[in-house]
Amino acid sequence: MSDPVINVPNQSPTASDLVAAEEPVARQTRIGKFKISTEVLRAYTMLFALIAIWIYFDYSTSHIFLQPRNFSNLMRQTAVTGVLAVGMLMVIVAGQIDLSVGSVVGLAGGIAAIAQGWWGWGLVPSLLAGISVAVAIGAFQGTLTAYLNIPAFIVTLGGLLAWRGVVLGLTKGETIPLRLQGFKSIGQDYSGPQLGWIIAVVAVAAIIWSTLARNRARKRHELKVPSLGATIARIVIPSAVVVWFIYMMNSYELEPGRRAGIPIPVLIFLAIALCGAFLTRNTTFGRYLYAIGGNPDAARLSGISLRKHTLAVFCIMGALAGVAAIIYTARVGSASPDAGGLLELDAIAACVIGGTSLMGGRGTVFGAILGALIMASLDNGMSLMSVQPYSQSIIKGAILVAAVGLDMAGRKRT
Amino acid sequence: MTPFLEMREITKTFPGVRALDGVSFDLNRNELHALVGENGAGKSTLMKILGGVYAHPQYGGEILIDGQVQRFNGVRDAEHAGIAVIFQELSLVKEMSVGENIFLGREPRRFGVVRWEELFRRARKLLDDVHLAIEPHTAIRNLGIGQQQLVEIAKALSHEARILVLDEPTAALTDAEVETLFGILRKLRERGVGMIYISHKLDEVLRISDRVTVLRDGRTVGTNVTTELDEAHLIARMVGREVGDIFPTVDHEHGDVVFEVRDMSVWGPSVTSKKLVDGVSFSLRRGEVLGIAGLMGAGRSDLLMGIFGAHAGRASGDVLVDGRKVKIANPADAIRHGLGFVTEDRKRFGLVLDQTILNNMTLAGLKRISGRFVTNVDAESAAGERAMKDLRVKANSVFTVANTLSGGNQQKVVLAKWLLTNPRVLFLDEPTRGIDVGAKQEIYAQINKLAKSGLAIVLVSSELPEVLGLADRMLVLHEGRLTGEFMKANATPEKVMACATGSQQKAA
Numbered sequence: 015m016s017d018p019v020i021n022v023p024n025q026s027p028t029a030s031d032l033v034a035a036e037e038p039v040a041r042q043t044r045i046g047k048f049k050i051s052t053e054v055l056r057a058y059t060m061l062f063a064l065i066a067i068w069i070y071f072d073y074s075t076s077h078i079f080l081q082p083r084n085f086s087n088l089m090r091q092t093a094v095t096g097v098l099a100v101g102m103l104m105v106i107v108a109g110q111i112d113l114s115v116g117s118v119v120g121l122a123g124g125i126a127a128i129a130q131g132w133w134g135w136g137l138v139p140s141l142l143a144g145i146s147v148a149v150a151i152g153a154f155q156g157t158l159t160a161y162l163n164i165p166a167f168i169v170t171l172g173g174l175l176a177w178r179g180v181v182l183g184l185t186k187g188e189t190i191p192l193r194l195q196g197f198k199s200i201g202q203d204y205s206g207p208q209l210g211w212i213i214a215v216v217a218v219a220a221i222i223w224s225t226l227a228r229n230r231a232r233k234r235h236e237l238k239v240p241s242l243g244a245t246i247a248r249i250v251i252p253s254a255v256v257v258w259f260i261y262m263m264n265s266y267e268l269e270p271g272r273r274a275g276i277p278i279p280v281l282i283f284l285a286i287a288l289c290g291a292f293l294t295r296n297t298t299f300g301r302y303l304y305a306i307g308g309n310p311d312a313a314r315l316s317g318i319s320l321r322k323h324t325l326a327v328f329c330i331m332g333a334l335a336g337v338a339a340i341i342y343t344a345r346v347g348s349a350s351p352d353a354g355g356l357l358e359l360d361a362i363a364a365c366v367i368g369g370t371s372l373m374g375g376r377g378t379v380f381g382a383i384l385g386a387l388i389m390a391s392l393d394n395g396m397s398l399m400s401v402q403p404y405s406q407s408i409i410k411g412a413i414l415v416a417a418v419g420l421d422m423a424g425r426k427r428t
Numbered sequence: 429m430t431p432f433l434e435m436r437e438i439t440k441t442f443p444g445v446r447a448l449d450g451v452s453f454d455l456n457r458n459e460l461h462a463l464v465g466e467n468g469a470g471k472s473t474l475m476k477i478l479g480g481v482y483a484h485p486q487y488g489g490e491i492l493i494d495g496q497v498q499r500f501n502g503v504r505d506a507e508h509a510g511i512a513v514i515f516q517e518l519s520l521v522k523e524m525s526v527g528e529n530i531f532l533g534r535e536p537r538r539f540g541v542v543r544w545e546e547l548f549r550r551a552r553k554l555l556d557d558v559h560l561a562i563e564p565h566t567a568i569r570n571l572g573i574g575q576q577q578l579v580e581i582a583k584a585l586s587h588e589a590r591i592l593v594l595d596e597p598t599a600a601l602t603d604a605e606v607e608t609l610f611g612i613l614r615k616l617r618e619r620g621v622g623m624i625y626i627s628h629k630l631d632e633v634l635r636i637s638d639r640v641t642v643l644r645d646g647r648t649v650g651t652n653v654t655t656e657l658d659e660a661h662l663i664a665r666m667v668g669r670e671v672g673d674i675f676p677t678v679d680h681e682h683g684d685v686v687f688e689v690r691d692m693s694v695w696g697p698s699v700t701s702k703k704l705v706d707g708v709s710f711s712l713r714r715g716e717v718l719g720i721a722g723l724m725g726a727g728r729s730d731l732l733m734g735i736f737g738a739h740a741g742r743a744s745g746d747v748l749v750d751g752r753k754v755k756i757a758n759p760a761d762a763i764r765h766g767l768g769f770v771t772e773d774r775k776r777f778g779l780v781l782d783q784t785i786l787n788n789m790t791l792a793g794l795k796r797i798s799g800r801f802v803t804n805v806d807a808e809s810a811a812g813e814r815a816m817k818d819l820r821v822k823a824n825s826v827f828t829v830a831n832t833l834s835g836g837n838q839q840k841v842v843l844a845k846w847l848l849t850n851p852r853v854l855f856l857d858e859p860t861r862g863i864d865v866g867a868k869q870e871i872y873a874q875i876n877k878l879a880k881s882g883l884a885i886v887l888v889s890s891e892l893p894e895v896l897g898l899a900d901r902m903l904v905l906h907e908g909r910l911t912g913e914f915m916k917a918n919a920t921p922e923k924v925m926a927c928a929t930g931s932q933q934k935a936a
Contacts, residue, residue, distance in 0.1 A: 228806075235810040296803050298794050305791055308780035315738055315769060315777055316792035316845070317760035375782055 060368060060384045063417075067388060071395030079395055082265035086277060089263070090345070092390040093279035094119075094338045096383055098361035099368075100290035101334035103382040106365050107294070108327045109307035109374030110159065110166040114151070114173030115335045115361060117181070119354030122148040122339035124181045127190040127349030130197060137196045144343075145336030151177065152332020153325065160324035174358065182351045189350040192343065200282075201344025205275035207264040213276070214260040218253045225249050279341045286334065291379040303327060307374025363410075364389050367417045388413075430495050432457045432622050433478075433591055438489035440473055440482065442862075447473045448487070449646040455591065460613060460623045462633040462654070465643035466666055466892060471626050474643070475593050478624075479513035480506030493591075512584030513593040518576050520568045527551035527564035530583045554582040558612050574605035581612065592616065593624045598632060599725060610636055628723045630659050630929055642666055659931055660922070667892055667921035680879045680900055683714030685751070687853045687884055692745030694727070694734035694908075700741065704730040706908040708745075712853065712884045717875065719899025720888045722928050727908035728888045729772055732855045736762045736769050749853070763792060768851030770842050772858040772888075774835075778842035781831035785823055786812040788830050788841050793849035815844040820870060836867025843874065854878065857888045872898060892921055906930040 071079040078084055098115050105112045126144030129135040135143065155173055159166045192198050205213075225248050232239050240248070266274040276284075294300035302323055305313040314320055338357070343349045368385030370377025392413065396406045431454035440448040448470045455461050463471050477487050480500035491498045493509055500506045506513075520529045527548045528535075535542045536550070551564035558578045568576060577597055584592050594613075598606045613623060613636060627633050633640060633654075640657055642649040642665040649665045688711040696702035705727040712718050722728050734743035737756040747756055747765075754765045762769070771777035779788050789812050790797050797811050798804050812826040819840040823833060830841060839859060846854060856875070860868045875898055879885055889895050895902055896919055904912035904927035912927030 231804075231806040232809075235806045237806065237809055237813070296805075297801050298798065298803055299801065301787065301791075301794060301803065304783065304787070305780050308782050309776075311777050312780055313791070315736075315759050315771055317758070317763040318791075319758070319760065375780065 060381060064384055064388050067391050075398045078398055082262050085262050086266040086274060088390060088394045089280045090277045091394060092386050093283040094342045095360045095364055095390060096283045096386040097286050097334050097338040098357060099364040099382040099386045100286055100379055101331040102361040103365050103370055103377055103379055104303060104327050105331050106370050106372060107307045107374060107377050108303045108324060112170045112331050113358050114170040114177055116354045116357035117174050117177035118148050118151050118335040119339040119342055119357055121177045121181045122336045123343035123349045123353050124185050126340060127192060127343055130194050131190050137194050141340055144339055148336030149329055149332045152328045156325040156328025160321040185351045187351055189348050191348040198344055198347055200278055201341055203278050205281055207273040207275045210260045210264045210275040214257055217256045221252050222249050287379060287383055294379055304375055360389055363414050369421060431455060434492040436490045438477060438487060440487040447646050451648050453641055455622045455624060457620050457622050458617055459638045460617055460625055460636055462625045462637035462640045464633060464640060469643040470646040471643055475513055479503060479511060507587050510590035512587050512589035514580045516595045518580055520576055522569040525565050525567055526579055529568055530554060530586050554586050557585055558582045574601045591622045595626045598629060630662050663922055663925045667925050680715045680717060682716045685711050686714050687712040688748040689735055690746040692734055694730045694739050694743045695741045697740035704908050705734055708910050710903055714882050714884055715879050717879050717885045717887055717899045719895035719902035721892060721895045721902055721924050722905035726905040728905055729857055732857055736767060763849050766852035768846035768849050769855040770846055770859055774838050774842050779830045779838060784827045784829055785841050786826040789815055789844045789848055792845050797848060811848060815848060819844050836863040839863055853884045855886045892924060904928050
């Protein structure tokens, strides 16, 4: 009774049995004698592409590109797109799209500027006004998408037009300067070197602690624990990147003897990127987003509410568009009615270059950030090289298409 | 006289399954030859080979028309040879007009410009031939299913088809529409068209056909002149095989009633007036395996989906867990009340194919296994690896991506997903479809093991032997209604099939 396998005629294996019995293997790619998983390879490819771009620009601009001053500037330029890309990544992973973020950035920035300029509100209420409007728009568009089943593409395309119209109407086409110094600081100030090093120390400690804690937990659950060498590599490599990054930021001298530290927008961006990475990787919410984007039917039957999660992800996108609007307005020092135009496309391009599938279910915050860095690096580097704006557009467009083309080719091969 | 069409010793294998094993079939001019068999007997596969869907070297055997060997490289080749296949899911473009659909890809044109007048003129004539009194400009979406079926036939006639294959043509038709269709088929027969008619509705087969061929498990059971046959004969031939060999005979010990469904009805999602399930009630004890049998479209999956709060249409009825009425509005409610649902079509409903085994296994029970908000990878991995060992999933690790697995292993992953929600009642919908014999047996063993551990199980399967072999008790559905209930001891394939085809109501 214990053995259910009874009376199977002809025990000699057929071809189909052999196929079924064969050990299925995770998708892997061979490089020389090394086999690595395709997912990891893709992430590394993007990283190497970024490094190659940096080396190329550094060489072509006679080492201006990687000077602390320009590097700090590059990071500041990445911040707005980066913040939007983190939100957009979640939207796209859930199988949706948001084309309205550029206009929402314009509107939220406009509201915040109007609040402090025309209505005489204080700093915090002004910022909250801008961000709340963006969240409300996200909630509204999310509701239309999730509960009325209007495709997100259409809802947010409408939003792209409508919210821009609202900004133009509210500001009467005027550019509104920022009155509060505190507001401008958000876009223009630096942390100072001390805070920079404190962050570096905290980050390295966090890396060590989390790596060791994970090893202990794996041991407790009787899973394979990484070797000592691997553990050390997992601590040393990220720590080195953190220290180098802070060092670069701190090396930028605003004036002789006054070191800058991390630009405030970059600080905000890093904080959001960390939260985004945590949310997508380490929470049930994040996992549900991937499931919904990967196979909505399976997700629904597994008890996941597609509606609630779609609404939530649009609200998050709205909030991040609000934050991006504050940074953007603060950096420029004023809110103009056409602010933020085309930012939605930058954010989507960043996600896609970073390996996000527009079909949903695939993509990482890390990849989206790399994508944003690549986009910003291209802008910055080509400007330094005095490439004509029209050529810049052509090159960026070509790189976007080529990046996805390579990704697709790689996917087919495996 | 050589037959008009001859298929000799056709074999076709899919990974893990031998769908056809030396099937021979022939068809004369002026003949309507019916092809019957249980779900999965190989009828559709045989017709796909004839229609060129599986091109020449993908199968074994020969196809001859008028004594000439044919090697179809694709659907086009088959069409040129005069073969038209009308599949169960109609292949019309809903937004286009009737005329455009009939001549899709073969529009009459001059210098590349479509000649609309000629197209619609010819379309009108074809519609007359099938007695369809509609304008050829009408859009397909405005037609009923029966009318669409006739458009498909008109399209086949426009190819000057000499061989017409009809796969379940009456499944969605009203009685009056069936009569119209039969009239047209008889007329086509007089005109020399040979027809192959696939149907589950045996009374219709007996009325319209000249000969009947029965397929079972990918083999021909026999071909007879229709007048020599009756329904009981046919059923016996369709199911006639030894049952039980591969099923361990286990008597499950039953406890108290844990689950009860009262008067469950489910309506169609688009045609909201159509009842897919009509007032079905049943109860289930701890440790009991309840089988649900029925033919395709009998409403088995609709019933389970309706109970689980997952049906796209409206569902009504009471669900009781431990004697208490519970409200199930969506799958989350169902899971909370201890229901699990291994859905049919694992690729569509069960798995997120791009994700790892682990992510798939923990999807439904994530908050229980991993944490309410912050996940715990290690707790998940531990649970996943345990499940992988228990269910003998063959893969390198829990981090292997689901779409690289064989069907049987994928099915085990879906099963693990639901076991990890810690259910008290488990629905299994076609749990062994398209997987190889070895994996099937492992799933059977699991079902018995789970029942023994006290789980109450509902098993839906198109494979009658599976339900007969595993279930302690079985229900039979026909067109959404409960038409039979049997205990294991007195269930026979013939009795069940009689209820499933609707030729016998409420036996036992």
